[in-house]
Amino acid sequence: MMLYLQKISVQRQLRVAINDNDVSMAHKLFLGGVDPDIRFSVNCNEKPALCLSVENNAFDLVRLLIERGVSINQRDSDGFTALHISCSQVYPHLAELLLQARANVNAKTNMGQTPLHMAAMRGSWDLVELLLSHGADINALDCDGNAPLHYASQSTNPGILKSLLSAGGSPALVNKAGNTPLHNAVETTAMTSDVIHLLALSYPDALGVQNCRMRTPLHIAVQRYNVLDTECILEVLLKYATREDLNLKGILGHTPLHLAVLENRLSLLRLFLTAGASPDTEDYLGHTPLESAARDASLDAVTLLLAAGANTRHLIKGGEVDSEVQDLEVRYHIRCATREPPPLSRFCRKVLIQYLGPASFRIISETSLPPKWQQFLSFRRNDL
Template structure:
């Protein structure tokens, strides 16, 4: 029993703002709480978080204390810490008997917590069937109220959580199917997104003859329920939607993309097959997205072998044209999936190995310079449907570009094919920078085709003279099939020789260029020239500017010294030959004069100017070889050259000087 002193302090609070009644209820001290109530304690005193004793009783499910508190004028609509009423707390915790008690005392179902969640929403969220049942029996006014986070209704959240019994109850109570969440999702879309097959079945049963099931209502990303099922691989849900009449021919998303193409692109074979065989409308396999891609394009580009096979098996049913199939071969080649390429070239695909696009581009053009590969085992794709033998077979793996190139050549691909835009197959191979590909094509090409230009007037060497294609240039210049160093223009040739000469690691390229240049002059080539270095070739060709840069970029080594000595011998031999009197030099003056009169004074003067220029070049060569600028630009070795500090500007000047047209160049 409470004495007089205790009664005077019966409503006192501790540091948390809790009264004796609050503590008794919190600790389930029922007898103590009843004694306090009988002593006249206040039931509406809140603690520091704004919770009342009734909140605590309802949260813990203490039915007896809840009754006692209500009998003593507790505030049934008081809002606690998060704006929840006692009814909201009881619903959240699933205490159905307490919920029933509160409803019998006319607790409001229209109250909202801080997230605008009603008691019904709280019960549906946490799967408390009994609490939902009592609210629906008492009041349906909160059935379609939305909370503030996702703007979900109770039906949305029950579907999201997969609470089938509650979904059934809400549907029978009349929950609307057209309510849309913040992302535009209807209840049906939410069921598809979360792959709840049983709930999808419920939502597809019409409650009235003309009820709109929202089959085609898109979310904010413009995806329909069927489109979402295709992307997520929800095969069971997709089949239910198809059987319910969902449009399998629709184009969705921002692009937009045919739904059927999505199923194929995301490698969901079962869904694609259901669309073909169960759709009420005929699937058009040629239907394209805004980017020009159709179902077959998407499957081949991603290396989805079994999807491609499915489409080819049903080519008649979906109206797949031979042109569509043939063009898709190019995506298969880019993807590097050999198994898909074989399908396309085989009896199912029936694609010609020399099929040409509008610009005469052939599969071999693509194989020589593929665009790249999308990894076919990406986590976003569906199952590959391969058996164990297929999965271990390299043909079914990505990045099989070399094998595909060999396959096309084995099947008779025309290496002499010319594309209107890309030129020869060798142009494509050169653009790839792949030496193995270049060698493979060069061995099979005619000499004349190796020298052709594309529609921009570019030769293969012009294309090779780009960053990252150094080895491609080596391969081309080393081939006997390429008879000249044709870079498309004299200026481009000078630029290439300049680029090669300024770095010791590219001196071999400089030599190859000069060898081809000499060959184009149709002059006899000295037998010993096969073993000449770039320095010796520049001396022989009388190119003092090139020679200076070659020497300046060579390391100070025994090998360089030997090259210079051999070059000096070449220069001396050339000078001695030029000093010998020519047939014209040996004639008497009066004979020479008569010759001049016959050919004209102009030609004689030109000849003297040319000879003078050659003499100048010859003297420059001799001077340079006698006092060589070895190592002026680089230190280190020929394999690991290091540009000397402060010489970048000099190197730039040298490059510019080399690009200026010189005699015999």
């Protein structure tokens, strides 16, 4: 009993020494026979002294433990090694010390995450570079199928992406949710267009990859919260999109253009129309974007879709506008579009956009055309 109490007392003393980074006290305890690999129970997690010392950013104590021959790759109950913790807490000085002591750079947690996953998740360029220089597996997958690049794509630091891509990180890897790194980046709040550009440039085919929810990066972009950010991001994505990408259907048969109408995002609708997205694609209920806009009384969206040549046949019943369309102005515009041929200028715009392809909005903005022509071609003006 007395020996047990003495053991508990010694453990507590070492725990205090770790918390206070008291190297002198810890050294005395080790000289007195305390095992450097001793473990402590912390919130139902068994943590080695080394892991606790790293958590507390106790550099001198970590160095002392290494000198005393601590097992450098021991894990806590979650499978975290000291190196994992140094990366998770963004302590590059400790990570370097541990790597010099031959810490396993590719050790995995219970969730399959390596230290490089942690560094990418925290957005630390210094740690990413350090781990790569020690042979970190660039495309290691965790239990959710995420590579370090998936986590880095959620950081707003393009430097990390450049490092991972240069080291052979694959932007084509798809996780268990069906997402490429580009999907993750587009879905991340406050994401910068620089990061989107890097990922789209490195793997343009990601624009046509549908995840487990049948969403492509274009679908995800339309449903972002910040409209101004979304415009910038969508402009970047459209530089690399194909016509097929523009018209891919989501889980309910909605194309990105459908979603722009349903979300009433007119600026995004203009971008899709300028890029040549089809205004007549039907969802799985047989509804076109024009039908949705008309029944929702979205006059501006109806005007834009009609200007793009959207077919009105689904809205005409027995020669009259469908009774489900109740807004008088919307009914008037549909009736006029049905009875009158479109102006020649609109037909010319449609042909030009089809010829230029999805990047037409960028090409149009870079031309030396008069402003009114640029506005007309980008659907910011209905007629010349």
